Amino acid sequence: MKWTIGALLKRATEILRERGSRSPRLDAELLLSYSLGFKSRVELYTNFDRPLTEEEVENYRKLIVRRAKGEPVAYITGRKEFFGFSFKVERGVLIPRSETELLVEVVYERVKDKEGLKIIDVGTGSGCIAISLCKLTKNKHEIIGVDISEKALKVAKENAENLSCPVEFKKSNLLKEINEKVDVVVSNPPYISFDDKRVDREVVKFEPAVALFAGKTGFEVIESLIKEAREKLKPGGFIALEFGEGQGERVKELLEERGFKGVKIFKDLSGIDRVALGVKEDV
Numbered sequence: 001m002k003w004t005i006g007a008l009l010k011r012a013t014e015i016l017r018e019r020g021s022r023s024p025r026l027d028a029e030l031l032l033s034y035s036l037g038f039k040s041r042v043e044l045y046t047n048f049d050r051p052l053t054e055e056e057v058e059n060y061r062k063l064i065v066r067r068a069k070g071e072p073v074a075y076i077t078g079r080k081e082f083f084g085f086s087f088k089v090e091r092g093v094l095i096p097r098s099e100t101e102l103l104v105e106v107v108y109e110r111v112k113d114k115e116g117l118k119i120i121d122v123g124t125g126s127g128c129i130a131i132s133l134c135k136l137t138k139n140k141h142e143i144i145g146v147d148i149s150e151k152a153l154k155v156a157k158e159n160a161e162n163l164s165c166p167v168e169f170k171k172s173n174l175l176k177e178i179n180e181k182v183d184v185v186v187s188n189p190p191y192i193s194f195d196d197k198r199v200d201r202e203v204v205k206f207e208p209a210v211a212l213f214a215g216k217t218g219f220e221v222i223e224s225l226i227k228e229a230r231e232k233l234k235p236g237g238f239i240a241l242e243f244g245e246g247q248g249e250r251v252k253e254l255l256e257e258r259g260f261k262g263v264k265i266f267k268d269l270s271g272i273d274r275v276a277l278g279v280k281e282d283v
């Protein structure tokens, strides 16, 4: 049988749906446009009736097999869109999530009219938060991304270079290697407890544990980070943190216990509390 783009997409979508993908059509499209070297998925539709060679079908089949076994699309294609920018990702580095765009928005709103702030992104991973902030603020601030993972730092540096962003990246356990006072601490830290059964098996199998799990309660990293941020922030500076479903109240308490003022919680697009912001009082 001679496959066309349209027919192959339909078949791949059925296979991925049967294998439990939550977004079978999107996955099928992303993988086919990647496999054919297209710049965007739109090209699939402008070439819908184009027949494919046997080699093209075979290459695509291999990708669909990987996806059907649970490998995330972003690790297969090596790319993930975040805030409209394309980031390189690979095994060992967390795939940026759309929820995290809220964290970038919350910080951007508060720094967009200022200049020369020192902003630290803790647990930078692919660098998606630090680099998006750098792009959005047009290099007006000094942004540093830190991570405990060498692999994450390598990928983050490549992303900064590809997106022409002068973000500095540094190995550090939370803020321990930051020796000066800063204006903003932003972080999407690990916040899942070891025995949280809600985590997708696919995520646990393919994504790095150090990026996901925080300890017995899930608050261990957040708690240490809030404590360290209290020491490193300048008076009037702020911390913005992402956290998991159901953690908002405790994160608010932790911030207030450490003396942060005006603590606010922001909801993501699904209406779930997702980001906390606290200001270090002027003293």
Ligand SMILES: C[S@@+](CC[C@H](N)C(=O)[O-])C[C@H]1O[C@@H](n2cnc3c(N)ncnc32)[C@H](O)[C@@H]1O
Pocket: 094, 095, 096, 097, 100, 122, 123, 124, 125, 126, 127, 128, 129, 146, 147, 148, 149, 152, 172, 173, 174, 188, 189, 190, 191, 210, 211, 212, 221
């Ligand atoms: C949830 S991921 C976030 C990655 C990226 N910022 C994002 O939003 O996609 C958490 C990141 O924190 C890093 N990390 C975990 N423990 C850390 C620590 N103690 N100090 C610094 N980074 C840490 C992990 O390597 C991982 O890259």
